[in-house]
Amino acid sequence: MSNTTSQNNPSNKTNSKDVWIVDDDKSIRWVLEKSLQRESIPVKVFSSADDALTLLESQQPTIIFSDLRMPGTDGFGFLEVLQNDYPNIPVIIMTAHSDLDTTVKAFKAGAFEYMPKPFDITEVVDVAKRAIEQSSNSDNETNDTEEPLIISDKEFIGKTPAIQKVFHAIGRLAQSSISILITGESGTGKELIAKALHSHSPRANKPFIAINTAAIPKDLLESELFGHEKGAFTGAHAQRKGRFEQANEGTLFLDEIGDMPAELQTRLLRVLADGEFYRVGGHTPVKVDVRIIAATHQDLQQHVKDHLFREDLYHRLNVINIHSPALRERAEDIPLLLNHFLKQSSQELGVDLKTCDDEAVKHLQKQRWSGNIRQLENTARWLTVMVASKEISKEDLPPEISESSDNTSQGEASSWEQSLSEYATQQLNNGVTRLLDDTTPMYESILIKAALKKTGGKKNEAATLLGLGRNTLSRKITELSILEKE
Numbered sequence: 001m002s003n004t005t006s007q008n009n010p011s012n013k014t015n016s017k018d019v020w021i022v023d024d025d026k027s028i029r030w031v032l033e034k035s036l037q038r039e040s041i042p043v044k045v046f047s048s049a050d051d052a053l054t055l056l057e058s059q060q061p062t063i064i065f066s067d068l069r070m071p072g073t074d075g076f077g078f079l080e081v082l083q084n085d086y087p088n089i090p091v092i093i094m095t096a097h098s099d100l101d102t103t104v105k106a107f108k109a110g111a112f113e114y115m116p117k118p119f120d121i122t123e124v125v126d127v128a129k130r131a132i133e134q135s136s137n138s139d140n141e142t143n144d145t146e147e148p149l150i151i152s153d154k155e156f157i158g159k160t161p162a163i164q165k166v167f168h169a170i171g172r173l174a175q176s177s178i179s180i181l182i183t184g185e186s187g188t189g190k191e192l193i194a195k196a197l198h199s200h201s202p203r204a205n206k207p208f209i210a211i212n213t214a215a216i217p218k219d220l221l222e223s224e225l226f227g228h229e230k231g232a233f234t235g236a237h238a239q240r241k242g243r244f245e246q247a248n249e250g251t252l253f254l255d256e257i258g259d260m261p262a263e264l265q266t267r268l269l270r271v272l273a274d275g276e277f278y279r280v281g282g283h284t285p286v287k288v289d290v291r292i293i294a295a296t297h298q299d300l301q302q303h304v305k306d307h308l309f310r311e312d313l314y315h316r317l318n319v320i321n322i323h324s325p326a327l328r329e330r331a332e333d334i335p336l337l338l339n340h341f342l343k344q345s346s347q348e349l350g351v352d353l354k355t356c357d358d359e360a361v362k363h364l365q366k367q368r369w370s371g372n373i374r375q376l377e378n379t380a381r382w383l384t385v386m387v388a389s390k391e392i393s394k395e396d397l398p399p400e401i402s403e404s405s406d407n408t409s410q411g412e413a414s415s416w417e418q419s420l421s422e423y424a425t426q427q428l429n430n431g432v433t434r435l436l437d438d439t440t441p442m443y444e445s446i447l448i449k450a451a452l453k454k455t456g457g458k459k460n461e462a463a464t465l466l467g468l469g470r471n472t473l474s475r476k477i478t479e480l481s482i483l484e485k486e
Helices: 026-038 049-056 075-085 100-107 121-137 159-172 189-199 218-226 261-275 302-306 311-317 327-349 358-365 372-386 398-411 415-428 433-452 461-468 470-479
Strands: 019-022 041-046 063-067 091-095 113-116 180-183 210-214 251-255 291-296 322-323
Touching: 019 026, 019 049, 019 327, 026 041, 026 121, 026 398, 041 049, 049 063, 063 075, 063 121, 075 091, 091 291, 100 113, 100 159, 113 121, 159 189, 159 311, 159 322, 159 327, 159 433, 180 189, 189 210, 189 291, 218 261, 261 311, 302 311, 302 322, 327 358, 327 372, 415 433, 433 461, 433 470, 461 470
Parallel strands: 019 041, 019 063, 063 091, 091 113, 180 291, 180 322, 210 251, 251 291
Antiparallel strands: none
16 A cells, blocks of 8 residues: 555554655655655655555654645645645645646645755755644644635746746735735736735735836826825816725735835835825825735845935835746746747737747747846737748747847857856845755756757766766756756
């Protein structure tokens, strides 16, 4: 029934200190088992949820790691039974097929944590220890994991670690009303993140109001945000509610918050502190209950140092930071995004769906994409309109993209250290933490792919070129989800 690796507890006992690993992939079971045992954590492994459910009738583990897709009872079915009958057991969901829907659905269903494969073993051990600690501290309590609602934003597409971190953050934070600061370059989808946080929160049935503080003239922004009374200024012929009142009990998204004038920063700080404000020309305070999500492409920490942004307001807004990754940080998502935008464009324009050949896609993945996802979406529209054939080749790409490839690759290859330094500085300025957790898999993947390409896929030779053992290379290929044909 199950392949156990530690002594079974006597059948009369209902609780054990074992960690259960439930996964139909033998290699995953082996890696997790050995990693946890090295930390003196007793382990039992199961190839199916049904085997684990049978043993649960007589034994209960401390925590459970469970795969999502398995024969028989799948991970969600398993999680449902556990939440109904054994709510005190923390469950860590693992999957190689992670997207925004499943991430948030897992948290909604009560998962303690959600880990997309491949994962870092150190992270697995850390999560296990946190879950064990929670289990020991709440033997007689129900699981207090936040439960965000199921997300069905099909536009939120991606498989890379960079976007998976965003999915994870949305899953954790959607149910909360805490203030959030979204950082990232223009065109990366910061408003989409804000909408996802709102539409799957307890405020989902209330208004989501978005305002770009950089797009409104300074003299009008105060009235736009806080409203005005009749006669407050020339042209104020009637009382007008501002964005704060319109967003009452809902969410107010303040885009490009870094461009907000200093005097309005002071007013915003008071609203966040007191939950009330005065309309322009008004004398009666207006009470509101609004969740604030702010976004910026600028370095607010530097703005604080330069006295362009209030430090106290920065800390009020930056309770939780979500980094919206640039498109070049998730180049492997470009084929998915491009197909989505091409399909969207064909439907909008009522024309046949176009597809890109492999050479064109690879060329697009090498671009810098200064305009990020917005630029890719516009490129898809251009291709839909301008390309006559149904299959798009490299020669069909817009001139600015076709001409940029050689210059880009030559210029960056000659100074990769500088590029890496600039990338690291940008990430840190955007509030990213644990930078090596993201960048190490990225550059390891690049070097391994280059070596495999050089050797025609021969692992022994590639391992020699990289200075690795063959087993180490094979493990990294699995962990980094590198296709062997590459």
